[in-house]
Amino acid sequence: MSGAVIAATGSGTGTGMxxxxxxxxxxxxxxxxxxxxxxxxxxxxxxxxxRVVFGVLILSQATNVYLVTMGGIGGIAPxxxxxxxxxxxxxxxxxxxxxxxxxxATTALLLVLVYRTYEEHGSIDLEDIGGAVR
Numbered sequence: 001m002s003g004a005v006i007a008a009t010g011s012g013t014g015t016g017m018x019x020x021x022x023x024x025x026x027x028x029x030x031x032x033x034x035x036x037x038x039x040x041x042x043x044x045x046x047x048x049x050x051r052v053v054f055g056v057l058i059l060s061q062a063t064n065v066y067l068v069t070m071g072g073i074g075g076i077a078p079x080x081x082x083x084x085x086x087x088x089x090x091x092x093x094x095x096x097x098x099x100x101x102x103x104x105a106t107t108a109l110l111l112v113l114v115y116r117t118y119e120e121h122g123s124i125d126l127e128d129i130g131g132a133v134r
Contacts, residue, residue, distance in 0.1 A: 029069050036062035049117060049124040053110045060103045064096045071096075 040062055043055025071092030078087045114124055121129050 049114045
């Protein structure tokens with residue numbers, strides 16, 4: 001194993017992505033993340049404003065799942081005196097928890113704006129709204 005791979009993975013055991021296949025959990029998470037990002041992108045490109053909001057919500061939650069996955073899954077808590085092994089990063093979990101709360105508030109704000117748009121224009125279809133503005 002080359003020195004660059006050892007330095008990148010943090011050990012000489014080859015536990016990183018260099019030339020190793022993922023565990024079944026990692027493969028399932030990768031497929032689930034791909035599906036979530038695809039569905040979120042599909043919904044963001046719709047004409048209906050509510051679907052756009054749900055697409056943004058799904059994209060943000062997919063990003064949160066991605067961050068938690070990259071922070072480590074199945075490790076032990078980093079407590080003083082713990083045995084050696086994989087450690088889960090608590091900073092990532094704290095940041096994702098904050099992102100979930102901010103995402104909830106943003107989604108609530110977007111839904112209120114969609115409701116206000118419906119009251120003003122009588123529709124939440126972007127083509128109808130675009131025609132009314134021109």
